[in-house]
Amino acid sequence: MTPEQQSIHHPSGLTLFLRYMRRNKGLALGVLILLALTLFTVIGLVVVNPKHAYPLSAPLKLPPSLRYPLGTDFFGRNLLAAMVVGMWQTALIGLLAGGIGTLVGVLLGFTSAYFGGWVDSAIRTACQILTPIPVLLIQVVVAGSLDKRDVTIFTMALIVAMLAWMGPTLVIRAQVMTMKERQFVSVAKLSGMGDFSIIFKEILPNLLPFIAAAFVGQVFAAVFASFYLAVLGLGPLREPLLGNIIWAAQSQGAFFNGWWWWPLEPAFAMILILGALALVNMGLDELANPRIRRSE
Amino acid sequence: QEAAAPVAATEIVPTSLPDVPRNQTAVLAWGVAGGSSIGTTNPWVLPGYTHQEGNNLMWEPLMYFGIYKNEFIPWLADSMEYTNDDFTALEIKLNPEAEWSDGTAVTSADVAYTFEGQIKYETLPYHTQFADLVDSVTTPDELTVQVTFKEPAPRFKFEVLTEKFDTGIPIVPKGYLSEQADPTTAPGRDEIPHSGPYDIVAWNTNQKILDLREDWWAVKAGRIALPAVKRVVVVNILNQPIDTVAQRIVNNEFDSSVDMRAQIIGNILQQNPEVQSWTGTESPYGYLDWWPNSLWMNDSLAPYDDVRVRKAISLAINRDLINEVLYEDAKIATIYPFPLYPNLQTFADSAEVKAEEAKYEPGKYDVEQSAALMQDAGFTMNGDGLWEKDGETFDATIQAFESIHGDIAPVLAEMLRQAGFDANVNFGTDAYQNMVDGKAGLYMFGHGASLFDPFEALNLFHGKYSSTIGSSAGNNRFSRYSNPEYDALLDGIASLDSKDPAFVSGAAQALGMYWRDVIDVPIIQWLHRIPYNNHYWTNWPSATNVGLGTNGAFWAHTGMLVIAGLEPSGAQ
Amino acid sequence: MLRVSGLEVTYYTDLGRAKALDDVSFTLGAGEKLGMVGESGSGKSTMALAMMRMIKPPGRIERGQVIVDDVDLMSLDEEGMRRARLSKIAYIPQGAMNSLNPVIRIGAQMADAIRSHMRRESRSAIEDRCAAALRSVDLDPGVYRMYAHELSGGMKQRVCIAIGILLRPSVIIADEPTSALDVVTQRQVMETINKVQADINAAVILIGHDMGLMAQTVDRVAVMYAGRLVELSTVKEMFTDPKHPYSQALINSLPNLDKRGVFSGIPGLAPSLLRLPSGCAFHPRCPHGQQELQRSVRPAPVILAGGRMVACHLYGEEGHAHE
Amino acid sequence: MTFKIVIKRLLFFVLVVWAASTIVFFIPRLSSRNAIRERFGELARTGGFSPADIEKLIASMQQQFGLDKPLLEQYWQYLGNITRLDFGYSLSRYPTTATEVIAQSLPWTIGLLLVTTVLSFVIGTLLGAVAAWPKSPGWLRSMATPFILLTGVPPVIMGILLLFFIGFRLKWLPLGGAYSVGVVPTWSWTFFFDLMQHQILPALALILGSVGGWVLSMRGMGITIQGEDYVNFAEHKGLTGGRIFRDYYLRNALLPQVTGLALALGTVVTSAVIVEGLFGLPGIGTALNLAIRANDFPVIYGIVIFITIAIAALMTILEFVYPLLDPRIREN
Amino acid sequence: MSENLLEIRRASKVYQRGLLTSKATIALKEFSLVLKQDEPTILTIAGESGSGKTTLAMMLLGFTTATTGEVLYKGKNIAGLVGKERMAYRREVQAVFQDPFAVFNPFYKVDHLLTVPIRQFKLARTKAEATSKMEEALNSVGLRPEDVLGRFPHQLSGGQRQRINVARALLLKPRLLIADEPVSMVDASLRANILESLRNLHRDHGVSIIYITHDLTTAYHVADNIIVLYKGEVVEKGDVESVIRNPQHRYTQLLVDSIPWPNLDQRWGHSIRTSETTNPR
């Protein structure tokens, strides 16, 4: 008895995505930079010899040239190779630490919000108590008390992840709290769904933008923290982590000696990575928070 | 006994400070990380006191030693002689003009008090030497001190009583210290009477200001002319990047600074022609320190207990490459565990030593031979190109210090890695501890021993110091090498004078054993490359202007002589 | 007093252009109350906002005139329009619950409204004016010193009304002022509006979709459908003899005390503004809508006897049914 | 505000400090390293100080630091000491206590960090507010973007770049130090200007990177507030743009920003660790940096705990101030 | 004696606000009610905002537990139900909520609302059977499956969405349906359709309905009996005709008087003083 509803043409997901990106220029730019960096790293890993990222593998102190597009450093590293490997390692730490932090945060956030009661109080209180503690300084304490031989890319990631879960926990918890009050959860219960199905099938998918934003935020924090530790000389020294390269250049007086490319390249890469992550994070925030989301 | 609670030092804030123009001020960049406690001027407050960073301008020893002239420089003492042949008695005659800043004379009582303090207080640096060797200290009159030893102590005068580089003791005022509740904790500040030419007038975390004391006794005594430098400002550059410090020297902000890496000092000289180094504007810019560095190995820790492995490591070191990469082709790499000061150079050039060198080829670089040795020792090369045994590579992490080995350690590690050793660098604060405990296998460290003859350097490897792993290796004797044959050789030459031909041939033999057994792998001579800015001050020490013959570091015990010798350039 | 003519608003959305207001014209005299009804999305709020010139992007006022006391609001500059707001034409918002600033006192919110229009007004004069306004909406003047969270929903709504009448505007637009309130409070608020209007003799436009409420309060009713004004009649005519088929359906679907248990809804669905049916927008749901005319030609508004307006093909030029 | 709430807030404060103290106490003890041993070994190495029996000295120091006692006892004693703000002796500047190290560096830092935090908060918040406010002029709005991008520049890099370009190349500002060489701090304008000159670059390095964070959060909040009915209603009331901006938009959007202020302190101190070192300023950051390098754990503890106390105290104060800003919270 | 489908025994609900402050809201006070198994009925619960209507609904659905008193379903306390009985209760007591948008998970297409209960309660053995059941249910609330299936909730109108909700209830054929203000957020013009669907559910399938509303006009048209709540307490109950035509309690009178009847003859009475609740609370 209803007349045909006028079929409004709904653009495909991709078109909408692209259109959204056009509006959310920050997100687009961030994603673009990240893609470019990924491309650089992936192609780089295929093309360059990772061995050249380590000392004495190339002539010394050469400014950028055709043969060595990014130059070489005091120790005879081919900086192109070093940047490729360093970028890869930085990404690895970032993704690992960010992943762990987010995962723990999501698990705790869900547990806390969904089950409530003393579990919630405990987790929430723990988060609130830990939040004011300057995380980076604690990470410094941890890294500083480790035996240097134990400091690797992976321990770095763990150190960074260790105190990174409070943020996501609180964000996810808050979201689940509001989400579980939403009526579709009640309806799911009425439809006979169990607690776990509700968490995973009803609530989780809706939190994806938040989780993604939290993840990007975590990756940012992790990259920043690992960089910070490395610049303080607390990283795995032999590895060409971007922070380590800057640290090494600093301690060899690179600027004064006129080897400007040595510290500037990793600095520039770091700025790109962190800037892009910041942009993406901001964009995702916007996506997750419909009030901020702009429409045309 | 329970140590009394130390009194914390505090800033010294001047009530008013006379204006001293820049051209009468020497500005020194002080970059000793960690710093001393501010306000601690009492040499007995340890830990806390350091003679570096300007305190050396306040304190004086009995004698200094001019290493480049190879002679003692009498200071508070006019003479200091062993009075018998077996080196068990020593007499010190003080200069009658010597005077504390409060106007009282420096007397034998002060010297005796200084010596007895070393015996009494465990925390003082020469406690062991005094407690083990000194039998009695007597003061027949105001200017004479007599010391008798429990056993022959031929090196006591030089090693302990004379100040050179960073060793030796200053004489402290009995009058002031004996009135303190605990002379090892009273900070001293600007109150403690001292005999040196400068008074501390201001001291905080940023800087330390010392002003000239015009009534300095040494001028009256004719030891030296009144210094032209009216004020010394020691600026704390803390952990400022080395670039900044270099640039500030170029900008004539600093007159001198801590030593620098070869590259940087080269650039400083280029950018500011007024700045000079020890060797003028020529590489290697620095003067020879007494601290040649080796790649030490823990000779009792597997697999470093296998001489084949040690030799293989030695063969993997390319000394030419080190010179090229790090030192602009200056000949810094070495094969000796001692600095080539005049006397030691003569020893190294002796026929006996040359013969040993030809036999063991200590400086040889040969990766293939190295590989052959490793295979012989039961190692195989794994897929990563690293030597392994029983499926595992062995830990070849080099323990080193970032501030001084930041350039060489990574290069060494990489050389080892290229020869198949699983090498890495540890610049951690635990690096030194790992050397002391012997838990690690490889360390970058110096031999702070011989200055005059090779005995002290060779003595570092005497079996009696070879402590077991886990217990600490005393006095930087890290090799844990033990060989009765070697010990016997050393014991045989211990009491001989260094000019004695028997000493030379014995020492050459021991050096041969050192090379044969690759006790450690000598890497580089240690240079101090200090920039000297002639803009305001001239007459800096250099290879062509050795002055009294002391080294040119303003922070060494002899730094006072460097500052006191400066002449104004006339610049405004 | 108020003349709206040819008002047109378009929203430029992701999915296309939505003409949310299409050529709306009507007039209103002082002291008159106009009810504006229509299903959700028919453009009621859009019309109110357009009259205030408060349409925000992606929306745009394409054309039209809103003449209040002989001044065309659309021709004013920004500053002029700002001054006109509240002093000539006031808007009482749909979500009164959240329309008060939570961190400053009610009094300050009233005072700054006055001060923005009368710079030289003295402090005491402002306070008197506010107190009077509060009293006229049956609120204790003590509310002046309170914060929004200290008030109940009905009180907040009345504060908004009080603010609306502060400067005695000629036109007051109240957008669903009671939809979030329960019946008892609803009635009180409506009575307050009536009283206030009598006081200042303003023209009032009352927006809502509750026909019952309209029956109780307004003088004339305007029916909106898909952004178009389809009928404008007195309340009596509307309830006894609705002309437009949509109005008829609307009236018929109302629950009636006498016909308990009988439901008659309007078949079909509200059209999407993005893809309006051709011709008469109501034709797919109209019992008379199957003819070619309805499908292809948009009906022009027709003035019937007694000044009623209707836009439907059933009524010809002279106000006669086509049948 | 009830008595109970005050108690609750104070309890929270104590818990935060306790948690931080416990973490920094136990973490280093999980590793096998011995900071005292390392420290005195290091001292022995750098010369001038070569006690024959370093073991004895270490043992006496262990005792001094109470490290010879059982862990739990140490912990209790440590907690007790913290209540007195006594963090023990500095290892690298023995016999100065960690508290004195902090006290010495604090004046240098408070000035710098306070100014930078406040400046970046004010600039960032205003820019963020302006960026989200649709009526603000385009050029003002576009100012926000570069700052947002700058959040991606770690203060270290910012510091290095500033030092390189402004200090080395352009020679506009001094290269380092808290004030000029040989000058003695006095209460005079000359000294003040000298001091300020030396603070500009480090302050810039800290500010430039942190403004973006405030811009971002303020912008987000601003957009949310802007959609609020009361802002729309304010416009319906015919208020002037300036008043709406100030009383309706900024006032409300500002509230959550204030909460972030306390936490920002931690970030700024963290950045200061490197920036101060870069510019040779003898503040908390440098003290911490040196302590890290020397593994001077009493100073590290002291600073971390001290900063945590400062943050927690600031948070607690803000908790009490917040209700004054937001009447909604005043009641419960 | 026929078994009781639902029995509420002196159930109260007190909300404690905050841990430290002891401010308590009594949302529902000693509420009792019996619904018989074999006499399906439509019962209206009416009352102003905050009178405890939703609280009661949540209690019946087992989403909140009564502070005191109990809720029995087929003679068993719902809090103690486990296993099969619990599943049966879940299936047999269903709800239609006020906000037709909030009940949809925005992540899924609207089909999700229908497929989940089919899957969870194993209402269909094959996919085809499931589809035909869904279509049947949609048809009986006047929706064409092809109009709505495969769309996201925001692509449908409020009326369509609420009708899908009713369709969902229909699909499950519950014994008891709790409809909490099902039409208050729906356009006036669509209310009739939805209420009609509800009534059909009652009439054709023997479903008991608890219709919660503050709108006495619709209550009057839909319900058989009515309970009037005021601040958590029952102030009046009886059959809807007599309560609305002849309210006894003062509050009920006020409520009835305030109904904006869409009838020009039935103006709002002036008997009730308006100043009563106007003072600041």
Ligand SMILES: Nc1ncnc2c1ncn2[C@@H]1O[C@H](COP(=O)(O)OP(=O)(O)OP(=O)(O)O)[C@@H](O)[C@H]1O
């Ligand atoms: N900001 C906007 N962007 C896009 N479309 C909009 C916007 N605001 C309103 N619309 C569209 O304009 C049309 C009219 O909306 P309006 O709010 O005027 O309806 P209404 O009659 O007030 O409805 P209700 O009764 O729900 O308040 C609707 O189709 C709506 O979707």
Ligand SMILES: Nc1ncnc2c1ncn2[C@@H]1O[C@H](COP(=O)(O)OP(=O)(O)OP(=O)(O)O)[C@@H](O)[C@H]1O
């Ligand atoms: N989770 C809760 N915590 C504290 N108080 C609550 C909670 N839920 C409801 N209340 C209070 O209980 C009372 C009854 O609320 P309820 O939602 O049942 O009312 P209602 O009759 O459904 O109102 P409405 O018509 O507005 O939906 C109200 O005073 C409400 O503030």
Ligand SMILES: [Mg+2]
């Ligand atoms: Mg509206």
Ligand SMILES: [Mg+2]
């Ligand atoms: Mg309710």
